[in-house]
Amino acid sequence: AKAEGRGRFCAFNAGMDRRMHDCRVLQQDLRHAIKRHELALHYQPQASVSGEIFGFEALLRWYHPTRGLISPDQFVPLAEESGLIIEIGRWVLREACREAASWPNRLKIAINVSPIQFRQENLVGDVHTVLLQTGLSPDRLELEVTEGVLVQDFARALQILRGLKALGIQIAMDDFGTGYSSLSYLQAFPFDTIKIDKSFTAKLKTDTSADEIVRAVIGLGRGLNIPIVAEGVETEEQRAFLEDAQCQHIQGYLIGKAEPIAQYSDLTGATHAP
Numbered sequence: 510a511k512a513e514g515r516g517r518f519c520a521f522n523a524g525m526d527r528r529m530h531d532c533r534v535l536q537q538d539l540r541h542a543i544k545r546h547e548l549a550l551h552y553q554p555q556a557s558v559s560g561e562i563f564g565f566e567a568l569l570r571w572y573h574p575t576r577g578l579i580s581p582d583q584f585v586p587l588a589e590e591s592g593l594i595i596e597i598g599r600w601v602l603r604e605a606c607r608e609a610a611s612w613p614n615r616l617k618i619a620i621n622v623s624p625i626q627f628r629q630e631n632l633v634g635d636v637h638t639v640l641l642q643t644g645l646s647p648d649r650l651e652l653e654v655t656e657g658v659l660v661q662d663f664a665r666a667l668q669i670l671r672g673l674k675a676l677g678i679q680i681a682m683d684d685f686g687t688g689y690s691s692l693s694y695l696q697a698f699p700f701d702t703i704k705i706d707k708s709f710t711a712k713l714k715t716d717t718s719a720d721e722i723v724r725a726v727i728g729l730g731r732g733l734n735i736p737i738v739a740e741g742v743e744t745e746e747q748r749a750f751l752e753d754a755q756c757q758h759i760q761g762y763l764i765g766k767a768e769p770i771a772q773y774s775d776l777t778g779a780t781h782a783p
């Protein structure tokens with residue numbers, strides 16, 4: 510299955526030879542990005558629907574020496590294709606947990622985990638080690654996974670998710686509503702959080718079907734006793750809709766963008782070197 514995925518991202522995303530070549534060069538550059546300290550994490554606040562911040566999601570950034578800032582949507586698929594996401598994912602986990610452990614309060618930290626990381630030997634062991642090494646309390650850590658994780662090797666993924674939960678951490682289902690069979694996965698595993706994809710939030714109040722879908726997902730969460738986070742909340746109108754629909758949590762530009770953590774030191778209470 511590994512060989513099957515290899516080479517496809519560049520092929521699909523690059524129409525012409527030249528762009529295909531560009532994509533390959535980028536993939537090569539990425540191999541050195543960690544040790545050259547080109548990767549960084551930005552942090553986006555997560556809040557109650559009334560705006561009280563309770564945690565942050567760590568979001569990966571690549572400061573390329575000549576191309577400047579590259580979005581994770583552009584390089585995470587490259588890293589997944591080459592398998593490099595395993596090494597990068599370990600770095601993200603260690604870095605974000607170390608950061609959160611340095612905050613004098615108990616804000617949560619949410620970290621994205623790629624389905625490819627579920628194929629590695631010992632994801633549970635790695636997370637356990639990072640918790641021990643950083644001293645981060647497990648109940649402050651949430652891993653965000655997409656249903657893609659359960660699509661490939663269901664039994665194995667379920668076993669890993671259970672192992673992760675047994676560490677005392679939480680698991681969120683990310684990008685809910687964009688896949689194929691999210692409902693059966695909700696039944697198969699007790700997710701702690703469901704994140705409604707920002708494509709639904711963006712259409713609130715402009716598209717009645719989006720309004721109804723979001724209300725239904727919030728109702729589903731209430732029935733299953735799983736809190737909902739609406740992603741991509743940009744306007745007060747969207748927030749007010751979500752509050753009225755009894756959505757618990759929100760994330761989006763209305764509350765704050767993903768920024769270097771020093772920008773949020775008033776919230777974390779940490780002192781950062783300039």
Ligand code: C2E
Nearest residue numbers: 568569580581582585601621622623741742743761762767
């Ligand atoms: P995601 O996990 O769904 O993250 C949410 C994305 O929406 C982020 O984009 C965030 O900056 C953006 N966003 C947040 N609020 C708003 C808003 O109000 N409006 C709009 N238009 N966008 C908003 P970003 O940081 O570019 O990340 C894109 C994707 O890259 C993430 O989607 C995630 O799938 C992936 N990613 C990011 N960091 C990591 C990582 O450390 N590991 C892995 N495996 N994937 C990552």
Ligand code: CA
Nearest residue numbers: 566621653683
């Ligand atoms: Ca996420």
Ligand code: CA
Nearest residue numbers: 683684704740
């Ligand atoms: Ca998401």
Ligand code: CA
Nearest residue numbers: 683684706707
């Ligand atoms: Ca996404």
